Amino acid sequence: MMSLKPIHCYWQDLLLPFAEWSYRGLRDSSSKRILAHPGSSRSIYDVWLDSTTIPGDSMGRLLPGAHRSLTNKNLKLSLEIASKCILEFCGLIWSLHPYRLLAMISSNIFRGILPAFRGYSQAMIIDEIQCLFSSGDFTLTRLFHLLAFEIIRMGSESVLDTLATNNEQTLNNSIRFVMEHKQMEQRLRMDIPTMEDPVTRDLFQEADLFVRSFNGMSSFGLLSPFDVIRLLTLFSELVSHIVILYSLTLNDTPVLLSTISILSTLYPLLIPWLIPSRTYYDQNQNPRQSRLAEKQERMRSLAQSDSYRPEVIVFGLGPWILRNWAVARRATLGLGQPQSRSTTGPLSALLTPVDTTGLFTALQNVPLVLALQASSVSLGSFTLYRSSLQSLVYTSRNFYNTVHMAYQSIFLLGAFTASMQIKPSMQPKSEKVLPYVHSPRGMKIEARNICFTYPGSTVPALNNVSFSLEPGETLAVVGFNGSGKSTLANILLRVFEFGSGNLFVNGCDIRRVEPAEYHEHVAAVFQGFAKFHASARANIGVGYVADIHKTSAIERAAELADARHLLDSLPKGLNTNLEATQEARTPFGITSQHCQSSSRHGLSGGEWQRIAISRAFMRARRPEVELLLFDEPTSSLDAHAQNRVFDTIEELSTSPSGGRCKTVIFITHRLxxxxxADKIAMMENVYH
Structure with missing residues (x-):
């Protein structure tokens, strides 16, 4: 039950029965937020959603990231997704580095021909050696000349491969940054009602898999959608080996040698890799790289964590989070910076990547010269035939695996594209948007029959709540736990969307005002306020990020919250890193070696509450702020500290001339x- 009472009189009870706002309605509304692809009868969201259906169970859905089976239906869906997304995706890559992309395509085609050319060159060396043995005119000078020429050829091939790899790495890092930036920007646009839809959450999870696959973190393996271009390499390699095998077969290759070659392909390769594979990241990061990685993951956690979302929305932290993440991410990817030099010398760089195992394997067949002297088939031809046949088998298998992973990645690309087209449910349509009307005397609020039911629940959290506040008035909301006090606060802050009823702010329907514009005029302390795993400066400064680097502004906010003595007691003052929750400390299960609790300063519940109040006061002092809303702001403080905080709230809501300039709403358990307050709202949950 909720009633508003002036200090000297009681208002009538306001709760009346209402129709349930169902969870199905929330899902239906989220589906309508998907934009249809131009010129298509079905949106990309519809196609993606169809692909998640479990065969034989129209109501069941695949888990996010689950593989789609190769069926006629899914094949058609993949083609439909590709027709809607591939051109746009390729256009994005082209717009970043067109010349690098052309170089990458050309190099991949050329690199596919190199294995066949390599085998042909080595076969020629073996033929020369065979001729030397057969003629009896054998000299070490001739042999060394052939081997030196082959090593130079392989070294040149390795240099070209290194150049192509560096080009691919730069291009891949660029597109990875752009995709991650787009995803984070879109997530920061989303409001809580939108992300409460389970289908939408699954969609964003698959979109996240698509973006993370550029890091080699996809659930489909180490294939990035960007690596699909390497299909050109495998295809050209297949064609070159087929041409060689066809030409050798025409030269009357004995059936026995062909049989031996085919049987040899059944045995696995036993020669181990003599040179370890190269990596493109430094596992032993220096302190600066670790700090950048920590900052990057901290910003990502702020963008994606549900526990932070209310304050990210209300305090308008989206652009600040995106900007800080972009700076750290670009630095960790090495974008916009000169590439670090290799620690190896020129000779090592030339010889290290050379694949000498193929040459030595071919030379091991030299003792067979005597056995084949009477045959018209040279040892080089036999070696080339066998190596080409082996390569054809392995290349075919790699080609199939790559095509299979590319097929799965198409559905992730569809999820990413669909997620980019979602609009927040609380965002009004462009033709209905009204500008916010500023009131210098505080915010006027009129609530009429506000109803709200949490998704999945059958019991309303708010039922026909109605009240009005004049500009500059103060409202105290009291009631038992579970009576809907915090829910009402979240609705007034436009964190939650109410199901039915009307809410007018300064005479304007709040549903026609853009939430971001409305949030510029409110300041709040949430009951479950966020404890950021960052410095004291950042924890307070996010209340108004424009002044986050102004020490005087932060110290003034701390003084108003009676927290100046707390800052003075910290080991490094405002620069002290504060210990937060485990969730904030390890986003995605990643913990930096420089993020351990031993380097963090822990705070008590009351101390954290002072930090949260200081955060709100960073913005509360602003002239554009008209509403101050505090949800149990002093629950962990003693009576004297509570009085000082509320004295400050009263001071902030009063203009220098003595008139009221801000409307204040606070939730409290203390009479x-x-x-x-000027008015008191008593809330009671009549369903309990």
């Missing part, structure tokens, strides 16, 4: 505190 002594409630008496400070």
């Amino acid at each position: 002594s505190t409630a008496r400070r």
Whole structure:
């Protein structure tokens, strides 16, 4: 039950029965937020959603990231997704580095021909050696000349491969940054009602898999959608080996040698890799790289964590988070910076990547010269035939695996594209948007029959709540736990969307005002306020990020919250890193070696509450702020500290001339505190 009572009179009860706002309605509304692809009868969202259906169970859905089976239906869906997304995706890559992309395509085609050319060159060396043995005119000078020429050829091939790899790495890092930036920007646009839809959450999870696959973190293996271009390499390699095998067969290759070659392909390769594979990241990061990685993951956690979302929305932290993440991410990817030099010398760089195992394997067949002297088939031809046949088998298998992973990645690309087209449910349509009307005397609020039911619940959290506040008035909300006090606060802050009823702010329907514009005029302390795993400066400064680097502004906010002595007691003052929750400390299960609790300063519940109040006061002092909303702001403070905080709130809501300039709403369990208000709202959950 909720009633508004002036200090000297009671208002009538306001709760009336209402129709349930169902969870199905929320899902239906989220589906309508998907934009249809131009010129298509079905949106990309519809196609993606169809692909998640479990065969034989129209109501069941695949888990996010689950493989789609190769069926006629899924094949058609993949083609439909590709027709809607591939051109746009390729256009994005082209717009970043067109010349690098052309170089990458050309190099991949050329690199596919190199294995066949390599085998042909080595076969020629073996033929020369065979001729030397057969003629009896054998000299070490001739042999060394052939071997030196082959090593130079392989070295040149390795240099070209290194150049192509560096080009691919730069191009891949660029597109990875752009995709991650787009995803984070879109996530920061989303409001809580939108992300409460389970289908939408699955969609964003698959979109996240698509973006993370550029890091080699896809659930489909180490294939990035960007690596699909390497299909050109495999295809050209297949064609070159087929041409060689066809030409050798025409030269009357004995059936026995062909049989031996085919049987040899059944045995696995036993020669181990003599040179370890190269990596493109430094596992032993220096302190600066670790700090950048920590900052990057911290910003990502702020963008994606549900526990932070209310304050990210209300305090308008989206652009600040995106900007800080972009700076750290670009630095960790090495974008915009000169490439670091290799620690190896020129000779090592030339010889290290050379694949000498193929040459030595071919030379091991030299003792067979005597056995084949009477045959018209040279040892080089036999070696080339066998190596080409082996390569054809392995290349075919790699080609199939790559095509299979590319097929799965198409559905992730569809999820990413669909997620980019979602609009927040609380965002009004462009033709209905009204500008916010500023009131210098505080915010006027009129609530009429506000109803709200949490998704999945059958019991309303709010039922026909109605009240009005004049500009500059103070409202105290009291009631038992579970009566809907915090829910009402989240609705007034436009964190939650109410199901039915009307809410007018300064005479304007709040649903026609853009939430981001409305949030510029409010400041709040949430009951479950965020404890950021960052410095004291950042924890307070996010209340108004424009002044986050102004020490005087942060210290003034701390003074208003009676927290100046707390900052002075910290080991490094405002630069002290504060210990937060485990969730904030290890986003995605990643913990930096420089993020351990031993380097963090822990705070008590009351100390954290002072930090949260200081955060709100960073913005509360602003002239554009008209509403101050505090949800149990002093629950962990003693009576004297509570009085000082509420004295400050009263001071902030009063203009220098003595008039009221801000509307104040606070939730409290203490009657002594409630008496400070002009009106009191008593809330009671009649369903319990």
